[in-house]
Amino acid sequence: MDTxxxxxxxxxxxxxxxxxALFFVVGLKLLSSPDSARRGNLWAAAGMLLAMIATMILHRxxxxGTIQAGNLIIILVAIAFGGVIGAVIARKIKMTAMPQLVSFFNATGGAASALVALIEFSNPDNQSALVTLLGLVIGSIAFSGSMIAYGKLNGNIKDIFSKLMTYINLLILLGLVIMVVVLLTSDMPLESKQLLVYVLLAVSLIYGVSFVMPIGGADMPVVxxxxxxxxxxxxxxxxxxxHNQAMILGGIFVGAAGMILTILMCKAMNRSLINVVIGAFGGGGAAVDREKGTVKEVSATDAAVMLNYSSKVVIVPGYGLAVAQAQHICSEMAQLLEDNGVEVxxxxxxxxxxxxxxxxxxxAEADVPYDKLVEMDEINPEMPKTxxxxxxxxxxxxNPAALDDPSSPIYGMPIIKVxxxxxxxxxKRGMGKGYAAIENYLFYADNTRMFFGSAKDSLQKLVNEIKAL
Amino acid sequence: MESVLQFFYANKEAIFIIALTIFLGLEVISNVPSVLHTPLMSGANAISGVIIIGGIILVGHADLQNLVEGSNLLNLILGIFALLFGTLNVIGGFVVTDRMLEMFKKKKK
Incomplete structure (x- = not known):
C-alpha cells in the first residue's frame, strides 16, 4: 500500500x-474491577465490531482493490454462521461447564490464527516469513493444547504423566525450532518448503497435545x-x-495480560509456572504415613441439629457442589439457618x-448475596470461632497436608483452615480422593463428621430436617 | 541472523509499540481480585479473536474469478474456516463473558 x-x-x-485498540485497553481495564466489568466487556466488543466493519468497507x-460485493457476501455469511453458533453455545451452556467453554473458544481462536498463517505462507507477496511461521506454530499449539484442556475439564481425557514426557516435549520443541530455522534460511524450492510447512503444522499440533497432556486437571485454569x-x-x-495495528496491539495486549493473569493464578495456588508446566501434580498418595483416625459418619438429623443450634456456620463450597447443581438448595439451607438466627x-x-x-x-446464580462470600484470607482468622x-x-x-506435610504434592498451597x-x-459422595488425588487427613480428624451422598440429596435432607426442627 | 535484523528494522515502530503494550498489559491486569480472573480471562480470550480481521482480509481479497488456478480454492476454503473460527472466538467469547458478569451485577443491591 506504500507505493x-x-x-x-x-x-x-x-x-x-x-x-x-484503545477500546480494547479501556475494556480490559474496566473488566478488572467488579463494578465496571460488564461495561468493559461491551467496550472491548465495540472495539472489535468497529475494526471488523472498517476492514470490510475500507481495506485495500x-x-x-477494495473488497468486492461477492467476497463481502461470503464474509458476512461466514460471520453470521459462526456468530449464531457461538452465541447459542455461549448462552445455552451450563454455568458449571464455563471453564471448558472458554478453553474451546480459545482453541477456535488459535485455529483461526494457524489457518491465516498457513495460507499466507504460500502468498508470494508476503515478505515476513518469520512472523508467519511463528503465527503458525503458536496458533497450532494454542489450538490443540486448548482442545486437550477442554477434554480434561470435560472429563473426556485422563491425565497421563511420566517424567519421560518432559524430555519428549523438549525434543519436539527443539524439532520445531530447527524446522523454522531451516524454512527461513534454506533456498529449497517453494514446493518442498510448503511440504515442510505442513510437517511443521503437524508437529506443532502434536506439541500442543503433548505439552498439556501431562499437566494435572487441577492446573487446567492456569494452562x-x-x-x-x-x-x-x-x-x-x-x-x-x-501491517495491521489493531491486530498487533490487540494480540500483544492480550498476550501480556494473559501472561500476568497466568502468574497471578499460579500465585493463588502458591506454585510457580515452571512447577505447573513441568512438575508432577496428582497421582500417588502422600509419602508420609500418618496415624489415620476413624471416619465418623453423621446422620441428617444430627447434622441439622448441629447446624441449627450453632451461632456461626461457614460453608465451604467446592466443585462437587457445582457438578451436583446444588447451589440453589445450598442457598436455601443457608437462608433457613439465618432465619433461625445462625450467622452463615x-x-x-x-x-x-x-x-x-x-x-x-x-x-451468584443461586442468589447468594455478594457480601456473604468471604475470601480465604479473611475467613481463616475467623475459623477458630466458627x-x-x-x-x-x-x-x-x-486439606491440612498443604500446611504441614512437606512431602504432599499440594504442600504450600494456601487452604481454608476448616x-x-x-x-x-x-x-462427599464417598471416600474418594479429590481432583489432585491426594489423601485428606481432615476426614479422619476428631472434630470431623462425614455426611455421605450426592451434595444435592444431602442438602435436601438437611433442609427437610431443619424445617422439621 | 540477517533476516531477523532486517525484520526488526522494517518493523521498528511496531516493535516499539509492542514493548510498550506489554507493559500496558501488565499494568492493566495486576491487582485484579481473584473473583474476576475467570471473566477477565474470558474477555481477553474474546479480544484475541482479533485474528478475525486477518480472516476478513483473506477472504475479502480472494480471487473469486480464478478459483481453479493454483491453490486459490483451497485458500478460500481455509480462509472461510479461519473466519468461522475467529467469529466463534469473538462472539462466543464476548457473550459468555457478559453472561458471567451478569451474575455479578445481580448481587449488588
Whole structure:
C-alpha cells in the first residue's frame, strides 16, 4: 500500500484501528474491577465490531482493490454462521461447564490464527516469513493444547504423566525450532518448503497435545490462561503480516495480560509456572504415613441439629457442589439457618471450582448475596470461632497436608483452615480422593463428621430436617 | 541472523509499540481480585479473536474469478474456516463473558 496514493479511506481505516485498540485497553481495564466489568466487556466488543466493519468497507489489497460485493457476501455469511453458533453455545451452556467453554473458544481462536498463517505462507507477496511461521506454530499449539484442556475439564481425557514426557516435549520443541530455522534460511524450492510447512503444522499440533497432556486437571485454569496468551501472540504475528495495528496491539495486549493473569493464578495456588508446566501434580498418595483416625459418619438429623443450634456456620463450597447443581438448595439451607438466627458465611478459596472466580459466579446464580462470600484470607482468622464448618464437595482446598506435610504434592498451597473450626461436616459422595488425588487427613480428624451422598440429596435432607426442627 | 535484523528494522515502530503494550498489559491486569480472573480471562480470550480481521482480509481479497488456478480454492476454503473460527472466538467469547458478569451485577443491591 506504500507505493499507492493514500486515500481518505486508508486514513479512516487506520484511525478506526487506533480507536479499536484503545477500546480494547479501556475494556480490559474496566473488566478488572467488579463494578465496571460488564461495561468493559461491551467496550472491548465495540472495539472489535468497529475494526471488523472498517476492514470490510475500507481495506485495500496491495494493488489498491477494495473488497468486492461477492467476497463481502461470503464474509458476512461466514460471520453470521459462526456468530449464531457461538452465541447459542455461549448462552445455552451450563454455568458449571464455563471453564471448558472458554478453553474451546480459545482453541477456535488459535485455529483461526494457524489457518491465516498457513495460507499466507504460500502468498508470494508476503515478505515476513518469520512472523508467519511463528503465527503458525503458536496458533497450532494454542489450538490443540486448548482442545486437550477442554477434554480434561470435560472429563473426556485422563491425565497421563511420566517424567519421560518432559524430555519428549523438549525434543519436539527443539524439532520445531530447527524446522523454522531451516524454512527461513534454506533456498529449497517453494514446493518442498510448503511440504515442510505442513510437517511443521503437524508437529506443532502434536506439541500442543503433548505439552498439556501431562499437566494435572487441577492446573487446567492456569494452562488455559497461558494458551490464551499464546492465542493473543499468534494473532499479533498475523497482524505483522498485514501491517495491521489493531491486530498487533490487540494480540500483544492480550498476550501480556494473559501472561500476568497466568502468574497471578499460579500465585493463588502458591506454585510457580515452571512447577505447573513441568512438575508432577496428582497421582500417588502422600509419602508420609500418618496415624489415620476413624471416619465418623453423621446422620441428617444430627447434622441439622448441629447446624441449627450453632451461632456461626461457614460453608465451604467446592466443585462437587457445582457438578451436583446444588447451589440453589445450598442457598436455601443457608437462608433457613439465618432465619433461625445462625450467622452463615461462605468461604471461597481462590481456586474453588475449576477456575478462579468460578464459584462466585455459580453462587451468584443461586442468589447468594455478594457480601456473604468471604475470601480465604479473611475467613481463616475467623475459623477458630466458627461452630460448624460445612465442606460441600470440596477436598484439596481444605486439606491440612498443604500446611504441614512437606512431602504432599499440594504442600504450600494456601487452604481454608476448616480443621480449626470447632466442628466440621464434610459432604462427599464417598471416600474418594479429590481432583489432585491426594489423601485428606481432615476426614479422619476428631472434630470431623462425614455426611455421605450426592451434595444435592444431602442438602435436601438437611433442609427437610431443619424445617422439621 | 540477517533476516531477523532486517525484520526488526522494517518493523521498528511496531516493535516499539509492542514493548510498550506489554507493559500496558501488565499494568492493566495486576491487582485484579481473584473473583474476576475467570471473566477477565474470558474477555481477553474474546479480544484475541482479533485474528478475525486477518480472516476478513483473506477472504475479502480472494480471487473469486480464478478459483481453479493454483491453490486459490483451497485458500478460500481455509480462509472461510479461519473466519468461522475467529467469529466463534469473538462472539462466543464476548457473550459468555457478559453472561458471567451478569451474575455479578445481580448481587449488588
Amino acid at each position: 499507492l496514493n493514500i486515500t481518505n479511506g486508508d486514513i479512516i481505516l487506520e484511525f478506526s484501528y487506533l480507536l479499536s 489489497d496491495s494493488n489498491g 488455559i490462561s497461558l494458551l490464551n496468551s499464546f492465542t493473543g501472540i499468534a494473532a499479533a504475528m498475523a497482524g505483522f503480516i498485514y 458465611k461462605y468461604a471461597i478459596h481462590p481456586v474453588a471450582g475449576r477456575m478462579p472466580g468460578h464459584m462466585n459466579v455459580l453462587l 461452630d460448624v464448618a460445612v465442606v460441600i464437595g470440596a477436598n484439596d482446598v481444605v 480443621h480449626e473450626a470447632k466442628n466440621v461436616i464434610v459432604m
